[in-house]
Amino acid sequence: MNDPAPYSIHRLWGWLVTLKISGVQAGIAMAVLAVLASAIIGNRTDEAYGICMACHGRDLLNWLVNIQFNSKLPVSPAFIIFPALTTVGVLVGALIGAITNGEFRWQRPENPLLSFLLGVLVMNFALLAGGCATRLLLRAATGETLGLAAYGALVAGVILATYLLRWWAQR
């Protein structure tokens, strides 16, 4: 008698909350979203620009600084009038996921200054490379020469850093 209807909002909510997503499923869904977004946003100067945590973050920050201080920091042509909201979207989406599944909890940092410095360095290298790890893989997927070179180097950097950490832990 108290059971909700087969397609009620409660059942949909329950399904959403208990939804388990594998790496492969997430990879496929994210790739489809990234290609669709690239098709909507993209132009000749910004290939594979559907998602990039570094470039879209830069676009949002520079847009805000330009509005506030009347400066002329570079912003992608697609986001001159309205800003790129990827950063806000990802934070909101992840917060929804964390709260609905009871996974939100404050975690104290081990070394916040080191995290801050790594953030500064990663953004500098990412802007120089023309994208974060996600966009470099997207650019490589388009077959772009520099994207392939940068992504190959990224994989080499990941492997070297991982072996370095393992050596450090086993020392």
Add this chain to the structure above:
Amino acid sequence: MTLAAITTLIVGILFGYLGQRSRMCFVGGIRDFIFVRDTFLLKGMVAFGIVSWLGFSLAELLAATPGGGFSYASADLTRQAVLSGFGVGFLSILANGCPLRQHVLAAQGSVGAMAYLVGFFVGAIIFYKFSLPIILAY
């Protein structure tokens, strides 16, 4: 331009949700495989690469988006791409995740990831005020 902004918001929310539910990280897959032979994230990364490659090929066929494709790249640009790509990969492992993963961790309440994000955005200003002029000078 309004469409681009709305698209980034919607795609961002979906990316954030998927990233939170799957722990997706674009450098963590290789790290986990080397450390503990865990292929969960690596499979996701490979799936992302293959599907986006197919997607871009299809989109190019339908002329919905321009493709990159092989083209000539100068030695200077290639050297710059290789060095900076290496830096992104190396430092992302030391930071315990790619920028997408750091955004997700910050939204889950990790103060360390929040400190990383503050540095990330300060880094964009440092890049245009200091790093880029120095690089262009050479």
